[in-house]
Amino acid sequence: MPDAGNAAAVRPLVFHPQHARSELARRLRSAVEGAVLFDAASRGRYSTDASIYQVEPVGVLVPRNDADVRAAFDVCRDLGVPMLPRGAGSSQCGQTVGAALVIDHSVHLDRVVAFDADARTITVEPGIVLDKLNAWLRPHGLWFPVDVSTAAQCTLGGMAGNNSCGSRSIAFGNMVHNVVAIDALLSDGTAARFGPEAAMRGGGPRIRTLVDGLRAIGERERAEIEARVPTVLRRVGGYNIDVFHPRSERPYTPDGSVNLAHLLVGSEGTLAWTRTLTLELAPLPQHRTLGVVNFPTLHRAMACTRAIVGLKPSAVELVDRTMIELARSNPAFRPMIDAALIGAPDAILLVEFIGDTADIPARQLDDLCALMGDLGLPDSVVRMTAAAPQRALWEVRKAGLNIMMSMRGDGKPVSFIEDCAVPLEHLADYVDRLSAVFRKHGTRGTWYAHASVGTLHVRPILDMRRDGAVRMRAIAEEAGALVREYKGAFSGEHGDGLVRSEWVAWQFGPRLTRAFEEIKALFDPAGLMNPGKIVRPSRMDDTTLFRYPPGYRAEPVATALDWSAWDVRSDPVTGTVSAPGTGGDPTRGFGKAVEMCNNNGNCRKFDAGTMCPSYRVTRDEQHVTRGRANTLRLALSGQLDAGLASASVRDALDLCVGCKGCRRECPTGVDMAKMKIEFQYHWQRVHGLSLRERVIAWLPRWAPWAARLSWLANLRERLPGAARLLQAGTGLSSQRSLPRWRRDTFAPVQPGGPTTGRVDVVLFVDTFTHYFEPENAYAALAVLQAAGYTVAIARADAGDATPSRPLCCGRTFLAAGLVDEAKHEARRVVAALAPHVASGAVVIGLEPSCLLSFRDEFLVMGLGDEAQRLSEHAMLLEEFLAREHGAGRLRLPLVALPESHALLHGHCHQKAFDAVSPARTVLQLIPGLTVDVIESGCCGMAGSFGYDAAHFDVSMRMAELSLLPAVRNAEAATLIVADGTSCRHQVADGTRASGAREAVHVARVLVRALAPTAPPAVV
Ligand SMILES: Cc1cc2nc3c(=O)[nH]c(=O)nc-3n(C[C@H](O)[C@H](O)[C@H](O)COP(=O)(O)OP(=O)(O)OC[C@H]3O[C@@H](n4cnc5c(N)ncnc54)[C@H](O)[C@@H]3O)c2cc1C
Ligand code: SF4
């Protein structure tokens, strides 16, 4: 048992009388400009972070400015309500959950306040995200070098709160080594700049009393500080009382003087609110080399680390065998990790060297190779000197935890001893002995991360719904004994929060624990700042604070889609996963799929990738994949009153455009697009559908009539005022043009092509292409035939009830949650294509969202083996042509076009299925054509989403993030290529006012480039 001193087992302050909550909300609303969120769903979304805990906050404030925070402090102080500052909420230990008013600074408080290039300092508001800050600094040749793995999400305020540390801490230190000053607000309303102690003595009486009090504690506890505070670089538990008597391997200040901002760093929001931070910057490293050392055993890797650190690298990072295998099982990571391997190592160390001139890191890399020879491992180093493979491998390493969390079943890797730090000479023994502890307790751990500083991440797999709490404590106690024996730190990176504050007394002893309480009382006498963290903690295994307490169970749900792949059990030791559908989940796996979200916040992205477009424009926790998954989880487990088909869930999913960005980019594979279909199914069964939703959903059924009466169907575009009338009646935005119905729908002269006998390919012409843009299908047919393939057109099976109606994938039904109707359409497709698939033909489609549903949604509709086989034969036109080209089989006679440049915009589903690069490959076959891919997320149209008047604004803002500016800036002679019909529509609508641009399907570019000698198409 940890020696919890006299502070143990005191529960966090709990504040929830309903009348006080209403009073707080009322007063806040009249005092602040920012959002005041007190509804159950919002509080639920802020009740978790990346830890195992869940505590409902009193309410949430999203301040617009500093004045809002001050006003909130005044109101909270008046009512005695605790306050909890929060950034991205990516803490792993429960720092940001509590029964308090959560103040989320990540939305609006993210400005750069001051910058001094010569002094290499910058002052920022707490909500600025690290990647954004570093992007801002790049043109100045500078960076903030505390490079945490969550750089794309974490805020500087949160980094300071946790005393965060990056992979390169051995060279640059932790947050505490890089913060110069903090402008803070105390809970009593006092504002002060925390910096050098001497300067602070010139402050007002409140601050002088504070500084004197702190100094007195520091002097009094000198001996205890020396006896109890570990000397390792990575020690982030407790308060940094060692500012007064430095213990860190790396001094906090160059001259050993006391800077009281360093006491706030790592204080987890328990002492003061950080209003701005002044940071020390470093020059951007000019040259880097990476040596990847391959080891036959993990023990050997750890035993060699100390010698490697002697070479003065900027980072030494461990990746073990399990992590290597998990990374190799992910198609996106496999090539990156394979490039680093020699044979099948048990562990690798990524050893990085940096320097201002190229020769320094190059020489150090040579030294590494020589050292490994001396240590008996010659030829064990993969030398990576080019930037691209280095970057790629760092991405794999940074994704470490997330790769590990993709494990299905109730057993999950749990953070509680994941960041213990031990001196390097003991690292190998520590790993061996802790692994034995895991075995003893019937679990295992995967090892990775910061070998350079003795901080290895390891998370034993535990099932918190069953016996996880008991085993967690037992393992923590044995791990703690090892850390003590090796004179290490119990927390070397992630902090205390709810999981480790109990261990503060164990680490620092009763005297320093009391000193910490005194420090807390000096700053925050009323105990209003993030209570229950660092001092006066709860127990780590208090199951009432767990997100998944023992007995946690979701309510039964009769799902429309097949989620059985998630309804499994996994063995914590062997990793064996039981058969789909055997996990005993009353939601048939749907709940388990939702619970794959571990709240790490990776979806709070702004720049890279696609995920999550709605968050990028609203920055609202409700509109990010994490917020949606949390809302669903709460609804499914009966924690939101009205359950799954409730308005809270609808609101959270309303702006989800079903782009599938999360399906690909969420590290644990949360597939919100599919979850939205499931939700829509339940919603429409309870609440029905609006007229607009019904009209759009049933489009495939009434389309033949609209085509025949196209003059009538297109009337809205010609009659003045009709668009507005239609908006009033249906909610279809009057600001949108509508697709033009065609009388000349797709009808090739030889309708089926050579339908008898075996064909090479079957062209699936979707509803949108058929009725609105048949020229795309003609183009594709011509291109395929010019390349010498025999083509059949996909048509309904002769036994079909409506054989003359074109085939349709059913997407419009799916989007409305009409899953039964979508299944009907899907069955027609599967039946019609089965004979072709059986004969080995490739099924080719043009519209990404239609064709790719054969490889996605069709597989969760219970359509049987034929659907599975179809999915294996279904390709987009560009995927097929690129494959044939790669295999050396493509004979497509192409000539140069008048245009020499094309801009390619990938449809979200193309991106989700890695199908953008084939489009680029194929376009590049056109002589003289350079192709650039627009680094864009969702175009904002997303099927019918952008046609809805209520979504028009968000839709356009999504498009304005990158797609529309890129199109507007393109030369008039540049081709704009987009394979999605809605993307093309968005380009047309979004450029109408500024010189209309037309985007075209890749097939239409190719058909124009066909050599005149190409055989005429049989159309
Ligand atoms: C997958 C994954 C990888 C991670 N990798 C790393 C890593 O490499 N290195 C590392 O150190 N950590 C890592 N973490 C932990 C976490 O991401 C970092 O600690 C991060 O810096 C926290 O930033 P945040 O904005 O999410 O802060 P939050 O989690 O929102 O807050 C962190 C703490 O700071 C306090 N705080 C926030 N804002 C203020 C303010 N304005 N005033 C006072 N206190 C405030 C909060 O109350 C809380 O106690 C990782 C987490 C995950 C999930
Ligand atoms: S949805 Fe995925 S990326 Fe977002 S927090 Fe959950 S697990 Fe992380």
Ligand code: SF4
């Ligand atoms: S499908 Fe797209 S919009 Fe919806 S949650 Fe996923 S990334 Fe966000």
